[in-house]
Every structure is written in structure tokens, then in C-alpha cells.
Amino acid sequence: MIRISQILKDKGDRVVTIGPDATIAEVVDVLQRERIGAIVVMQEKEGLVGIISERDVAHGLAEHGAELLAKRVADLMTREVVTCTPESTVQEIMKEMTVRRFRHLPVVKDGALLGVISIGDVVKNRLEELETETTMLQEYITGRV
Numbered sequence: 001m002i003r004i005s006q007i008l009k010d011k012g013d014r015v016v017t018i019g020p021d022a023t024i025a026e027v028v029d030v031l032q033r034e035r036i037g038a039i040v041v042m043q044e045k046e047g048l049v050g051i052i053s054e055r056d057v058a059h060g061l062a063e064h065g066a067e068l069l070a071k072r073v074a075d076l077m078t079r080e081v082v083t084c085t086p087e088s089t090v091q092e093i094m095k096e097m098t099v100r101r102f103r104h105l106p107v108v109k110d111g112a113l114l115g116v117i118s119i120g121d122v123v124k125n126r127l128e129e130l131e132t133e134t135t136m137l138q139e140y141i142t143g144r145v
């Protein structure tokens with residue numbers, strides 16, 4: 001069973017964050033520059049206060065039109081952030097992402113933000129795992145061990 005700590009070791013622990021008072025124009029800029037789909041919202045005293053993803057921006061655009069760009073992160077972000085821990089397993093977070101229909105999970109331990117896992121990281125890990133399994137089975141069947 002692969003744990004999230006292993007994925008973080010491979011991909012690194014860099015987390016892109018933004019403040020709740022930043023504008024959506026800044027969000028769009030960061031999403032594009034960093035080539036990511038979601039940004040963790042951090043406030044100095046409170047720490048993790050939300051998450052804002054490209055879906056929030058798309059929905060915001062439908063609702064507010066061009067005025068969206070001047071709105072604040074706090075107006076659009078999701079405040080109830082679901083997180084996982086380094087000990088969570090890939091299976092557990094796959095289920096969480098599927099049931100809750102989102103693609104990003106901040107990794108938190110003892111109040112510290114240790115990384116973000118995206119659905120892309122999960123798919124990459126699952127594919128690698130399945131490829132290894134297939135190779136092992138083929139070698140077993142053909143006797144080429």
C-alpha cells in the first residue's frame with residue numbers, strides 16, 4: 001500500500017499559496033504561471049483558510065462575468081478544506097477525491113502544510129504501480145525472472 005509520504009518524497013513538498021485578499025486576476029496568473037489547478041489559501045495567523053481551484057474561477061466567470069477579475073479570493077474559495085496526512089494511502093485519497101468530486105488534497109500533519117496531492121499525482125502513481133505488477137506477472141508466467 002503506497003502512502004502519501006512516498007508520493008511527496010518523489011514530487012517534492014512545494015506548495016503554492018495565496019492570501020484571501022488577493023484578486024482573482026492574481027489567481028488566474030498564478031494558476032497559469034505555476035501550471036497548477038488549485039491554490040491553497042493561507043492567512044498569516046489562521047494558517048490554512050481555504051482552497052481555490054480553476055473550477056471556482058470558471059463558475060465565478062459564469063456568475064459575475066468580467067467583474068470576476070477584481071473579486072477577492074475570499075469571495076470564491078472553498079472554506080471547508082478536506083485534507084489528508086502523510087500516512088494516508090493512495091487508495092484512501094482516490095476514494096475521497098471520487099466521492100467528493102475534487103482533484104486536490106492538501107497534506108497536513110500537526111497543523112503544518114506538507115504538500116498538495118493532485119489527481120494527476122494519484123493517476124501517475126497508480127499507472128506506475130500497475131505497470132510494475134504487469135511486468136512481474138509477465139515474467140512469472142513466461143518464466144523469465
Ligand code: AMP
Nearest residue numbers: 051053055078080081082102103104105
Ligand atoms: P477541483 O476539482 O480541485 O478543481 O475542485 C473542485 C471544487 O472543489 C472547487 O470548488 C474547489 O474549491 C473544491 N476543492 C478542491 N479541493 C478541495 C479540498 N481538498 N477540500 C475542499 N474543497 C476542495
